[in-house]
Amino acid sequence: MIRFENVTKRYRGTKRPALSGVDFEVQRGDFVFLVGTSGSGKSSCLRLILREEIPTSGRVAVLGRDLRTLANRKVPYFRRNIGSVFQDFRLLPSKTVFQNVAFSLQVIGASRGFIQQAVPEALALVGLEGKEKRLPHELSGGEQQRVAIARAIVNRPQVLLADEPTGNLDPATSTDIMQLLARINAGGTTVLMATHEAAFVDQMQRRVIELRNGEMVRDEVGGGYGDTSHVPILTPEAIRGAAASAALTAVLEVQRETAAAISGDSLAAAAVIAAAIETSDAPAPAPVAPAADDSAPAEASDSAEPAADHTATGAQQPIVLPEVDIAEIGVAGRLGLESNDDEEVGPTS
Numbered sequence: 001m002i003r004f005e006n007v008t009k010r011y012r013g014t015k016r017p018a019l020s021g022v023d024f025e026v027q028r029g030d031f032v033f034l035v036g037t038s039g040s041g042k043s044s045c046l047r048l049i050l051r052e053e054i055p056t057s058g059r060v061a062v063l064g065r066d067l068r069t070l071a072n073r074k075v076p077y078f079r080r081n082i083g084s085v086f087q088d089f090r091l092l093p094s095k096t097v098f099q100n101v102a103f104s105l106q107v108i109g110a111s112r113g114f115i116q117q118a119v120p121e122a123l124a125l126v127g128l129e130g131k132e133k134r135l136p137h138e139l140s141g142g143e144q145q146r147v148a149i150a151r152a153i154v155n156r157p158q159v160l161l162a163d164e165p166t167g168n169l170d171p172a173t174s175t176d177i178m179q180l181l182a183r184i185n186a187g188g189t190t191v192l193m194a195t196h197e198a199a200f201v202d203q204m205q206r207r208v209i210e211l212r213n214g215e216m217v218r219d220e221v222g223g224g225y226g227d228t229s230h231v232p233i234l235t236p237e238a239i240r241g242a243a244a245s246a247a248l249t250a251v252l253e254v255q256r257e258t259a260a261a262i263s264g265d266s267l268a269a270a271a272v273i274a275a276a277i278e279t280s281d282a283p284a285p286a287p288v289a290p291a292a293d294d295s296a297p298a299e300a301s302d303s304a305e306p307a308a309d310h311t312a313t314g315a316q317q318p319i320v321l322p323e324v325d326i327a328e329i330g331v332a333g334r335l336g337l338e339s340n341d342d343e344e345v346g347p348t349s
């Protein structure tokens with residue numbers, strides 16, 4: 001569904017490439033965290049997927065299209081398959097909640113009747129019924145991000161890109177937003193999220209792609225935020241004797257301390273998530289919607305099975321989410337986005 005092949009991105013006037021030889025593939029229905037320190041190249045990856053940038057070398061293919069050969073005039077149609085949310089929400093300040101969500105349908109020429117039906121459905125999905133007439137400044141930060149998410153998904157994109165979507169929100173509100181993104185993913189939408197939020201990455205145990213100075217240093221199924229992949233996994237069976245046992249204990253202690261240091265301020269968020277899990281009566285996560293066409297099935301990374309405990313927080317439970325009925329939105333068919341996944345979406349007006 002999304003493929004990076006040896007992608008290097010060098011911005012004009014810069015010495016060091018923003019991305020260097022990056023290779024990965026994301027399957028339909030995946031939920032992938034992109035992690036890495038500031039400047040490591042996460043946003044550049046998302047911009048390449050949106051075709052806001054093109055690689056200096058290598059290839060980016062999204063939904064079966066090689067984006068280098070995608071004609072400029074076709075880019076707006078291509079982007080209809082991709083929803084985006086950002087840290088700063090990017091709402092239109094003088095438009096109401098309804099108008100903000102409707103706007104993304106108006107620009108693609110959707111009919112008035114369709115908008116009247118689709119917008120309330122999207123707002124209901126994100127839990128904003130009754131707030132249609134509010135202006136953005138009359139909403140909390142979390143509500144504003146919900147509007148942005150409703151706007152991103154109102155035409156049922158196949159891919160949702162989220163660039164630090166919880167970056168401006170408090171831990172409890174961030175948890176709500178993460179639950180919402182996971183629900184959307186459970187309905188079959190592929191989600192790629194760039195984040196610095198260690199607690200969520202650790203809790204959700206999804207696939208983690210880590211960038212460092214533009215290079216991909218980790219692609220881990222069911223990974224945590226901190227890169228512990230270089231730490232050898234020691235098991236008691238492999239070591240005999242009291243001295244060895246003491247050494248193992250010391251190593252595990254260092255791992256725990258390292259994890260605590262990495263988690264840092266995110267511990268509060270982790271506590272909130274844990275509380276949410278405890279009070280939740282939700283069933284196990286829904287299986288990812290089956291592939292509708294030629295894509296490979298979703299990877300095992302999307303199962304609820306936690307990975308082997310080689311991250312410091314491997315014992316934590318993933319966020320458990322209610323099943324979502326994607327017919328709740330029911331917009332894809334009407335927009336012609338449903339079954340011809342690899343076909344270009346033509347103008348609707």
Ligand SMILES: Nc1ncnc2c1ncn2[C@@H]1O[C@H](COP(=O)(O)OP(=O)(O)OP(=O)(O)O)[C@@H](O)[C@H]1O
Pocket residue numbers: 011012014017018036037038039040041042043044045194
């Ligand atoms: N338009 C641009 N022109 C020049 N350099 C850029 C441009 N956009 C990004 N860069 C550089 O590319 C590198 C990667 O930036 P990018 O925004 O992709 O990182 P990031 O991991 O998303 O960072 P953050 O977590 O701070 O958002 C950085 O060194 C940045 O300065």
